[in-house]
Amino acid sequence: MKILVCIKQGAADGEISRFDEFALEEALVLKDRFQARVDVITAGPDSAVAVIRRAFGMGADQGIHIVTRDSGFVPAFVTASYLAAWAEKGSYDLIFTGIMSQDMMQGQTGPMLAELLGLPCATGVVKNHLTPALGLVPIEREMENGCRDCLGIRLPAVLTIQAGSRLPRYPSLSNMLAAGKKGITTLDQGDLYPVPVKPKEVLITIECPEKTREGRRLEGTLLDQARQLKAFLQEKDLA
Amino acid sequence: MKPILIVAEVMDGCIRPVTWELVAAAGVIRDLIQTDGAGGKRKAAQIAVIVPAQDPVALAREISSHAKVDVMALRVPSLAAYTSEAYKMCLVPLIQELSPSHILVAHTSQGRDFAPGLAVRLNAASISGVNQIRSDGGGLLYSRPGMNNTRNMLLRPESGFPLVLTLVPGIFSARPCQVEDSGTIIIKEFLSGANQPVRMVHQKLARRENDHQALKQAQTIVAAGRGIGERSNLEAVARFARYFSASAVGASRSLVDMGWIGYDHQVGITGASVAPRLYIACGISGSSQHLAGMKGSDWVVSINKNSQAPICSHADVCIVADVVEFIRVFLEQEDVLQGKI
Numbered sequence: 001m002k003i004l005v006c007i008k009q010g011a012a013d014g015e016i017s018r019f020d021e022f023a024l025e026e027a028l029v030l031k032d033r034f035q036a037r038v039d040v041i042t043a044g045p046d047s048a049v050a051v052i053r054r055a056f057g058m059g060a061d062q063g064i065h066i067v068t069r070d071s072g073f074v075p076a077f078v079t080a081s082y083l084a085a086w087a088e089k090g091s092y093d094l095i096f097t098g099i100m101s102q103d104m105m106q107g108q109t110g111p112m113l114a115e116l117l118g119l120p121c122a123t124g125v126v127k128n129h130l131t132p133a134l135g136l137v138p139i140e141r142e143m144e145n146g147c148r149d150c151l152g153i154r155l156p157a158v159l160t161i162q163a164g165s166r167l168p169r170y171p172s173l174s175n176m177l178a179a180g181k182k183g184i185t186t187l188d189q190g191d192l193y194p195v196p197v198k199p200k201e202v203l204i205t206i207e208c209p210e211k212t213r214e215g216r217r218l219e220g221t222l223l224d225q226a227r228q229l230k231a232f233l234q235e236k237d238l239a
Numbered sequence: 240m241k242p243i244l245i246v247a248e249v250m251d252g253c254i255r256p257v258t259w260e261l262v263a264a265a266g267v268i269r270d271l272i273q274t275d276g277a278g279g280k281r282k283a284a285q286i287a288v289i290v291p292a293q294d295p296v297a298l299a300r301e302i303s304s305h306a307k308v309d310v311m312a313l314r315v316p317s318l319a320a321y322t323s324e325a326y327k328m329c330l331v332p333l334i335q336e337l338s339p340s341h342i343l344v345a346h347t348s349q350g351r352d353f354a355p356g357l358a359v360r361l362n363a364a365s366i367s368g369v370n371q372i373r374s375d376g377g378g379l380l381y382s383r384p385g386m387n388n389t390r391n392m393l394l395r396p397e398s399g400f401p402l403v404l405t406l407v408p409g410i411f412s413a414r415p416c417q418v419e420d421s422g423t424i425i426i427k428e429f430l431s432g433a434n435q436p437v438r439m440v441h442q443k444l445a446r447r448e449n450d451h452q453a454l455k456q457a458q459t460i461v462a463a464g465r466g467i468g469e470r471s472n473l474e475a476v477a478r479f480a481r482y483f484s485a486s487a488v489g490a491s492r493s494l495v496d497m498g499w500i501g502y503d504h505q506v507g508i509t510g511a512s513v514a515p516r517l518y519i520a521c522g523i524s525g526s527s528q529h530l531a532g533m534k535g536s537d538w539v540v541s542i543n544k545n546s547q548a549p550i551c552s553h554a555d556v557c558i559v560a561d562v563v564e565f566i567r568v569f570l571e572q573e574d575v576l577q578g579k580i
Contacts, residue, residue: 011387073392076355077365104385105527106367108355111323115359120324120438123352136440142509143348146447146502151322154438163496200364200400204380204393211552213539218558225558226569229540232556236538238459238517239483 001036001132003027004090005060006083006097006109007051008042014050019098021168023161026128027096028059028169034132037061039090043068043082049184056179057171063184066192073203076108083109084116085192093132095158099124107160114158121158122151128159240284241340241401243268246330247290247302248345250321251444254290254301256412257345262288262306263411265343267372268379272340275374284340291315291329296426303422310422311337315429320441323353329429331360339401346405358403364396367405368527388526388549409531451503451511453487459517462489462506462533463562466522466543470499472563476521479566482573489513489533491523507532521562525550542566 005027007020016024030036040055042048043066052063066082068074087095095117097110107123114121126148127140136152142162143149153159189196218225233239243265248255265286273281288306290298291313299312315329334342334357342357344350346368358365370391371382378395381404385392396402454460461480463473473488480486489511490504506513507529514535521542523529530553533539541554542562551557558565 073394075365077359080359103387105388106383107351108365108367111352111355112359112365115327115356121352121356122323122439124348138442140445141348141352143444144508145512146450146510148445148447149321149348150442150445152440152442154436157438163492167497198397200397201366201394202397204375204395206385206390206392207382208389209384209391209549209552212534213553213555215551215554215557217546217551218556222560222565222568223572225560225565226572229556229558229569230572232540233517236517238538 001030001034001093002091003030003036003038003094003096004087004092005038005040005055006042006095006113007040007055008098008101009044009048009051010102013047014054016051016054017098017102019100019102019161019163021098022163022166023096023098024055024058024060025166025168026159026161027094029166030094030130031059031061036093036132039064039092041066041083041086043079043189045069049186052184053179054171056182057176058169059172059175061182063182065184065186066189067186068189070189073201075199075201076106077112078197078199080109080112080116081197082189082192083113086187087113088117093155094130095119095156097158097160099160099162110158110160117158119156119158120153121160122153123160124162125159126162126164240272240282242285242287242337243341243343244334244337244339245286245288245308245343246326246350247288247298248347248349249290249292249298250349252292254298255345255347257347257408258288258302259306260408260411261343261345261406262286262308264372264406265308265341267411268341268343271372271374271379275376275378285309287311287337289313289330289333291318291326291429293318296424299424299426303424307422310424312424312426313429314426320444321349322439322441323356324439326353327357327360328435330357332429333427334361342401342403344403344405346407350405354403354405361401361403363401363403365403366394366396368407369404370407370410370527384527388524389547407527407531409534447502451505451513453503454489454506454511454513456485457487457513457515458485459483459519460487460489460506460513460515460533460536461519461521462491462504462523463494463500463521464491464523464529465493466524466545466548467562468522470497473499475563475566478570479519479521482570483517489518491526491529520550520554521566523550524548525553 041064100107141149287309295312518536
């Protein structure tokens with residue numbers, strides 16, 4: 001079994017975006033159980049290579065870095081096109097992404113990648129009963145209000161992984177030491193797409209969200225603030 | 240004018256109410272297109288709802304009588320229940336035939352599942368999680384959250400592409416539905432596809448046993464998020480909750496994911512939607528998923544070290560402080576007042 005996990009840089013340097021970390025953990029569990037091979041791929045600037053090293057520390061086998069020079073808003077379709085250029089050659093049984101990125105929360109890259117590859121896709125996967133067997137693999141997608149959509153999906157497939165009860169493991173020292181010897185395949189966006197992928201959406205401006213409530217800031221020492229809160233609660237008859 | 244299409248949300252054989260919000264949003268888009276830019280008032284675009292199902296006629300009647308819009312009842316004999324594969328397969332030919340300017344989909348676990356792939360197959364622009372639509376005179380702008388929920392990003396599709404939008408539930412519901420078109424029902428048949436290899440099969444919709452009764456009955460919810468720092472600090476949050484009568488402890492999704500507290504405490508889109516008299520958010524940054532589950536609260540208090548947390552825009556009172564320290568001082572003050580110390 002060969003798995004590709006798509007990861008993105010998180011809030012801090014070298015940190016993997018939270019949901020992608022859960023996706024990587026899901027893949028590493030399959031590695032532990034079925035000796036699956038786990039590759040990780042990221043599309044980003046030179047500095048993004050740090051997330052591949054972190055993934056090596058967690059136990060990933062190989063890393064692919066697509067070096068991009070896009071700045072500002074990068075539409076999910078553009079990222080999905082970069083990932084697809086590698087994934088279509090890799091004969092992967094499974095491709096995992098996080099359900100969404102931590103910063104942009106679009107949740108589009110996974111399902112767009114699936115469409116570009118012509119693969120079936122399920123999003124928000126919280127449980128899988130994956131085995132190397134062929135046929136329809138049972139998985140569960142998280143819905144609203146505690147419901148789950150139980151379905152069967154045929155591999156190869158793209159699954160976007162919802163954060164779940166299985167906590168991502170920490171990088172281990174032995175993996176970190178071995179990571180230095182692992183090679184990273186580096187590709188340039190220009191090699192993959194000599195004619196750049198054309199964005200279909202453009203960012204016009206960024207603004208602060210409208211306040212939905214007053215947001216009165218309490219001032220002073222902790223005790224002052226505690227007294228003001230108490231007064232507020234009494235005034236509104238809340239305590 | 241190209242039509243504005245809506246994909247109705249059907250689950251368990253029923254129209255989901257978010258469909259009415261999509262119709263309201265389509266009305267907003269139609270009106271903005273009509274008045275946008277120079278050249279005077281344009282002709283109004285047609286609005287139509289597509290409802291795909293094995294037997295869509297009853298569903299189509301419900302939509303047409305409720306929203307008074309044209310409905311495309313898309314009969315798909317092989318469509319027993321929703322899968323992204325089945326939806327994309329049956330929707331694409333009809334959408335291509337109608338050549339719309341917009342395709343509106345709910346930003347729900349179902350809509351988010353098929354909309355991005357649908358956009359790729361249609362060679363359309365795609366914007367997810369839209370929370371506001373407006374015009375700047377040069378065309379329509381679509382706002383969606385970004386940068387860890389601290390900002391809204393205003394996007395515009397490149398001209399010439401149709402646009403697939405997923406709209407966040409709960410934004411357009413408050414507006415009265417002013418779409419009053421003819422309400423014609425057109426039946427469309429989707430017959431091919433029977434010979435396609437089946438790559439995805441819906442099996443069942445499972446429900447968790449937990450119905451979050453404790454949270455839903457509470458008058459005060461004191462909820463904890465990652466900002467409390469350590470698991471042991473949940474004790475302080477629980478102590479704070481006990482100060483209030485008829486109270487319950489809530490939690491953000493990440494605490495539940497980390498195994499710090501059970502799912503029966505989770506507030507948000509994937510947990511409980513609550514509307515207590517008082518909601519105290521302790522160390523909760525305020526993701527849109529969490530806000531959607533508690534925005535109906537009468538009063539919201541936030542306690543957070545980070546003064547820039549998005550929750551500050553959605554709370555009545557903001558306390559910028561360490562959660563545990565603040566709770567300690569607050570409860571000590573109470574003890575003093577009651578003569579216990």
